[in-house]
Amino acid sequence: MTEDLLVKIKENVIQGRKTKDDMGIDESLSGTPGVLELTESAISDSVSPDSIIIEALTPGMEIVGEKYSKKEYFIPDMLASADAVGAAMDVLKPLLEKSNVETKGKFVIATVKGDIHDIGKNIVAILLKGAGYQVIDIGTDASEDKIVDVIRQENPEYLGLSALLTTTMKEMDTIIKALKENKLRDKVKVLIGGAAVSDEYAREIGADAFCADGFEAIKVLEKCQAA
Amino acid sequence: MPREGILIEKPLERLSCEQVQQIHDASIEILNNLGLLCFNKNAAKIYQGSGAAVSKVSGSNIPCWHIKIPEKLVTAALDSAPCTVTLGARNPDNALVMRGDEPRVYFITGSETNTWLDVDFPTYVSKADPKKEIKIPEFKPRRGTVADLCDSAHVCEHLETVDGYIRTVNIQDKDINEDNKDVNKYFACLNNTTKHVMSGLTNLKQLDDVVKMAEIIAGGRDNLKNNPLISFITCLVKSPLQFVDDTTETFMEVCKRGLPIVVSSSPQAGTSAPIKEAGILAQINAEVLAGITLGQLVNKGTPVLYGTVPVRARMDTLGDSYGSVETSQYNIDCAQMARFYSLPNYSTSGVCDVKIPGQQSSIERLFSDILVTLSGPQFLHCAFGLLDCNSVFCLLQAVLDNAHFKMIKFFLKSPGINEQELETVKKQIRDVVATPQKMFINYIRPVMRTGEISPPYPFEGEGDSDSVFALANGHLQELLAKPVEHIDRATTAKIYREIPGLLPRLNVYKGG
Amino acid sequence: MSSNIIELIRENVIQGRVTKDDEGIEEGMAGQPGVTELVEEALASGADVSEVISKGLTASMEVVGQKFETGEYFIPDMLASAEAVGAAMEILKPHLQKSGIKPKGKILIATVKGDIHDIGKNIVIILLRGAGYQVKDIGNNIEAKDIVKAVREEKPDYLGLSALLTSTMVSMEDTIQALEESGLRDKVKIIIGGAPVSEEYAREIGADGYGADGFHAVSVIEALNDSE
Numbered sequence: 023m024t025e026d027l028l029v030k031i032k033e034n035v036i037q038g039r040k041t042k043d044d045m046g047i048d049e050s051l052s053g054t055p056g057v058l059e060l061t062e063s064a065i066s067d068s069v070s071p072d073s074i075i076i077e078a079l080t081p082g083m084e085i086v087g088e089k090y091s092k093k094e095y096f097i098p099d100m101l102a103s104a105d106a107v108g109a110a111m112d113v114l115k116p117l118l119e120k121s122n123v124e125t126k127g128k129f130v131i132a133t134v135k136g137d138i139h140d141i142g143k144n145i146v147a148i149l150l151k152g153a154g155y156q157v158i159d160i161g162t163d164a165s166e167d168k169i170v171d172v173i174r175q176e177n178p179e180y181l182g183l184s185a186l187l188t189t190t191m192k193e194m195d196t197i198i199k200a201l202k203e204n205k206l207r208d209k210v211k212v213l214i215g216g217a218a219v220s221d222e223y224a225r226e227i228g229a230d231a232f233c234a235d236g237f238e239a240i241k242v243l244e245k246c247q248a249a
Numbered sequence: 250m251p252r253e254g255i256l257i258e259k260p261l262e263r264l265s266c267e268q269v270q271q272i273h274d275a276s277i278e279i280l281n282n283l284g285l286l287c288f289n290k291n292a293a294k295i296y297q298g299s300g301a302a303v304s305k306v307s308g309s310n311i312p313c314w315h316i317k318i319p320e321k322l323v324t325a326a327l328d329s330a331p332c333t334v335t336l337g338a339r340n341p342d343n344a345l346v347m348r349g350d351e352p353r354v355y356f357i358t359g360s361e362t363n364t365w366l367d368v369d370f371p372t373y374v375s376k377a378d379p380k381k382e383i384k385i386p387e388f389k390p391r392r393g394t395v396a397d398l399c400d401s402a403h404v405c406e407h408l409e410t411v412d413g414y415i416r417t418v419n420i421q422d423k424d425i426n427e428d429n430k431d432v433n434k435y436f437a438c439l440n441n442t443t444k445h446v447m448s449g450l451t452n453l454k455q456l457d458d459v460v461k462m463a464e465i466i467a468g469g470r471d472n473l474k475n476n477p478l479i480s481f482i483t484c485l486v487k488s489p490l491q492f493v494d495d496t497t498e499t500f501m502e503v504c505k506r507g508l509p510i511v512v513s514s515s516p517q518a519g520t521s522a523p524i525k526e527a528g529i530l531a532q533i534n535a536e537v538l539a540g541i542t543l544g545q546l547v548n549k550g551t552p553v554l555y556g557t558v559p560v561r562a563r564m565d566t567l568g569d570s571y572g573s574v575e576t577s578q579y580n581i582d583c584a585q586m587a588r589f590y591s592l593p594n595y596s597t598s599g600v601c602d603v604k605i606p607g608q609q610s611s612i613e614r615l616f617s618d619i620l621v622t623l624s625g626p627q628f629l630h631c632a633f634g635l636l637d638c639n640s641v642f643c644l645l646q647a648v649l650d651n652a653h654f655k656m657i658k659f660f661l662k663s664p665g666i667n668e669q670e671l672e673t674v675k676k677q678i679r680d681v682v683a684t685p686q687k688m689f690i691n692y693i694r695p696v697m698r699t700g701e702i703s704p705p706y707p708f709e710g711e712g713d714s715d716s717v718f719a720l721a722n723g724h725l726q727e728l729l730a731k732p733v734e735h736i737d738r739a740t741t742a743k744i745y746r747e748i749p750g751l752l753p754r755l756n757v758y759k760g761g
Numbered sequence: 762m763s764s765n766i767i768e769l770i771r772e773n774v775i776q777g778r779v780t781k782d783d784e785g786i787e788e789g790m791a792g793q794p795g796v797t798e799l800v801e802e803a804l805a806s807g808a809d810v811s812e813v814i815s816k817g818l819t820a821s822m823e824v825v826g827q828k829f830e831t832g833e834y835f836i837p838d839m840l841a842s843a844e845a846v847g848a849a850m851e852i853l854k855p856h857l858q859k860s861g862i863k864p865k866g867k868i869l870i871a872t873v874k875g876d877i878h879d880i881g882k883n884i885v886i887i888l889l890r891g892a893g894y895q896v897k898d899i900g901n902n903i904e905a906k907d908i909v910k911a912v913r914e915e916k917p918d919y920l921g922l923s924a925l926l927t928s929t930m931v932s933m934e935d936t937i938q939a940l941e942e943s944g945l946r947d948k949v950k951i952i953i954g955g956a957p958v959s960e961e962y963a964r965e966i967g968a969d970g971y972g973a974d975g976f977h978a979v980s981v982i983e984a985l986n987d988s989e
Contacts, residue, residue, distance in 0.1 A: 038694070045695055098693040144686045288877070310900060363927050363957050419927040419957075427931070451928045493877050494902075519837070520880050564835035566974045567884055568956075640956060 024069050028078040031060045031110070035082030036089075038102025040109050047099070057106035061113050071117045075154070079107045083152060101145060104152025111151060126154045126247065128178035130210075132164035134193035139186035142216060146182060149236035155180075155243065166193070166200035173206050180243065183229075185216040194219070195227040211246055213239060251335075251344040252412050254353040255661050260625035262585045263578060269589050272582075275531035276538055277320050284317035285490040285539055289497035295546050316492075316539075323538050326545035332591045334509055334552040336413060336628075337476030339466060339736070340443035344476065345413055345628075347554070347593035352584075352625025356654055358405055358647070359415035359597075359630040359639075361449065365393040366605070366636065366643035370719060386718045388605045390641065393418035395425065395437050395752065397642075400729065401634070402441035404644055407728045410654035411633060413445035414438055415482070417642045422752075429750030431455035432462065435479060436744070436751055439466060440736050447480045447511070453499050455750075460506060462748050466736060473508075480509035482556065482595075485543075486536040488516035492543075500540070504547040511595045511628070512540035513556030517569060518579065520562050526575070530582050533559050541592070554628055556595035557583035563602075569638045571600035572613035580617070581624035588625070596626030599650065604637040606646045606718065615653060622657055645718065648725045652707050659703045766808060770799045770817035770849070775824055777841025779848050786838065796845035800852050810853055810860040814893075818846045822891060840884065843891025850893060865893045866986060869949075870921035871908055872901040873932035878925035881955060881975075885921060888975040889982070894919075905932065905939035912945050919982055922968075924955040933958070934966040950985050954978055 037046030039056040046052075055063070057079075064074055086103040089095035118125060129150055133143050140162045151157045160172055173181060181201075185191045194214055201207040211230045214223070224232035230246075233239035264272070286306065287293045293314035297303040302317040332349040345355045367389045375381035398418045405411045416438050425433060430451045438446040439462070450456055459479065467473040483500040487493050503510045514536035516522030522529040537555055544553050559579035563570040570576065580596050587594030598621035601613035618631055631654070632639060634647030681689050696702060707724065710716035736744070738758045745751055753759060776785030778795040785791075794802065803813050825842040828834035857864060868889055872879050879901045889896045899911050912920060920940075924930045933953050940946045953963050954972040963971035970985060972978030 044691075047694075047698070096693075096697060098690045098697060101690055102694060140686075141688060144688060311902065361927055363959075427928075487877055491877075495875065517880070520884075564837070567836050567840075567880075568974070638956075 027064045031057055031078035032082040035103050035106055036085050038099055040106040058109050061110040071114045083107055101148050104148045108151030125156050128156045129180040130158045130172055130178045131182040132160040133162040133184045134190055135165045137185050137187055137190035138162045143184040146236040146239050153240050166197045169197055170200050170204050181210045182213045185218055188218045191218045198227055251346045254355045255658050257352040257625035260352040261623035263581055264585050272530050272534055276535035279535040280318040284315055287314045287316050287492040288494040289492055292492055292497050292543055299546050323542050326542040327590050329545045329549045330541055331552050334593050336445040336480055336509055337478040338445045339478050343444045345445055347627035349591035349593045354622055354629050355412035356410050356629055356631050357413040357415055358417055358633040360635055361419045362640050362642040363419050364390045364641040365397045366390050366641050368645045384719050392421045394422050395420040395433055398437045399441045402438045403733050404728050406442040406733045407731055408651040410651050414442050415447045427452050432458050432748055432750050433752055435459050441733055443734055449482050450499050456502055458748050462744055465744050477508050482511040482513055484513050485540050486514045488521035501547045504544045504551045507551050509552040511554040511556035512537055515558035518561045520567055529559055529579055533557055534586050554595040555587040555592040558597050571638055572602040577617040577620045580621045584624040584626040593627035595628040597630050599632035600639050644725055645722055648721045766803045767817045771821040774821035774842050774845050777838055779845045797848050800849045810856045811862055818849055822846055840887050843887045847890030864895055866918040867895045868919040869897050869911055869915055869917040871899040871903040872923045874904045875932055876924045876926055876929035877901045882923040885975045885978050888979050892979050905936040908936050909939050909943050912949055920949045920951045922953045927957045930957045937966055952981055
């Protein structure tokens, strides 16, 4: 029974079905429970959160990643799966804390002051959640003061800053300076992204990394974890 | 079910209705007052017998007649030439139904080239960074062979945007001569593609053998009539305004047999036709109408295509400049003239002046491929794989061409906007706007795999690399390795028994 | 007087005006005498034939060639000038021997059997005449035996063969074989041209040269001329 549920969760992660209303790739699944419902059933059946993550969510996402690199899957598929895993992780979070399972880390993400473009940031947030990170999204047009406050309160391992415009990218520099002034710069790794910025710009303003897209962000984080 | 082609709902037209009528009137006047020179005795006789003013030209070293064609003969021919021409295929699902009054375009390969371009990808090491290796294509021209023709037909069978096949290579093997060329040419094509096959004829003596071969494949004479899996093209008019002896003879013989044929004229604006648009149009239209009239006089109702291959002269050598902008203008105008007569149009696009694949070839061919397609000619000979004014064929180029025709085809799909569709999207917009992330991504998924979203350019490189040629070559090798459906064993045996001159090495069943 | 008329000839060659009815590049020239009228006038006034050729015709064709090289002139301009020089040479021909000038050579030219495309051939003829050669056109769709006959009768220095079609280029080989069989192959240099043929094909069938276009044909013949 437990086995069966875990197999179904994994299958629905691969299909990218968060809830029973979602369409997957296999049309015959329509109407059947999605990852969220299945995770809830598993919890009420007392399946351990560890095994849900290790045996269903993570291997499911790995298969999705493989399909993506083989061009069988496209980004909307990847996002749907990541979204389903992220939703399951939200449900599992309180239990994980209870059972002392370490999460991969906390990630604060924001689009900087003056910029209201958030599609890129939202995609990154979904992907990171799907990869098992705890993501706190401060939204768009976030000032340096607000960001400093959140860092101080949440104490995250990572800060992701996004900007689409050449006119707003300089805010990233301002934010990093504000973190330094508040002696928070060493407590958090800063990743920047967005159409206007580059590897070179990241070095120039003293960010820890530039990520060309959401996948690269995950790779950078995995490297930080390993280090 | 025949192939679908691509319907151009609003064809691109350059001429006003008045201008179309003016061109028609000018052509009729040319035919009636100026007339044509005819170097073929039988054609002169036929014209004379049907009321045209025919007189022998004195002082010519070869027999020559002057023919003035009255308007009523042209009008009668335009009435009797069928509006719909079916080009059959070995696989009936590949048949092409061309209606002169419907701008539905079929993409067809073409032109017999002497030179076959092989491609190799030697590796070069960067001077600046010895770790960096680059593969740069090297093109090696050589003479085409019958084996090349088989490969070309084989690959075109698998290229999805190729609707029909005109032989692309002149077979120049040592054991090919004037007496066995046509049968081997047609057999090599027919055996390696199940699509329609069109070719010119080298030697009229082989016409009956070629037709007989087609009858065997089609399953008898009547079946070939209903499913004419072969057709012919003849350039019977030499510009300006001359009926050539041998091609006119071939043309009349094909017409007698009732098989589809292209009446083609290929004037060069600047040398064999006036350089100005009005001039070349009035002349090419007169030339094609004269040919169509002859065909209808030979065999009333025989299927013909209004074939136009106008081109502008280069100003530096007076060679053909197919890559010139005017060449596209002339072709677009001719498609409009053919539609005025409700006759299917054989048109040309994609011919480029450059000798190897590359940026110039892409620019020259795409320009005319897009524009001439938009004008809605039914039979678009679009120079798949051809380079150097159609004198070189390169399979790699054919694979590249297929990719851009896929994009053109996708672009020309109808917009599909209706009440129901609008209701659905209004709901989508409402729903998404209500979510915090405001993204429509989830709605992509249901349509992503149904063909409703255009695929990316298939030869896109990774990162900043341009690997188009290498990727296209990889695809080409896959296509060459993918089998094709040959003519079956029993039919092949019958063809070899009854048709003389076929090379044993073209028989895929030998030894078995 | 004489230097003045040679200057006028030179000017009109550069303008590409064969007769007084032709338009040149500059406007307003129509109606004034063209190259043929001016050459007639020069002869009548007793001008030196060799000077007419060297200063009036050859030197000005060089100017036209340079203008073509620099992209100022296009091939239709070049052809008009070559035609004017060809027409002038035709007028001067009877006077050449008297003046002790050796003509450049005689060329027979034909489109081979099965082929009726003659635009390329006609262009080559104009350019060769403009370069001072005596050119005899035997026409289109000419059988090998008729070409042999013409070579025997006309005794040309060069034979030019043209074909446009992949299906007719083989007639060139037949023609060369027929010349060999008649023992005439060594008496004439053969140059081939036309869209489907190539340098390689020329070698293969044993022709002496291949001309990719009219200019190339002229330079190939000049080279063969010099090598003698």
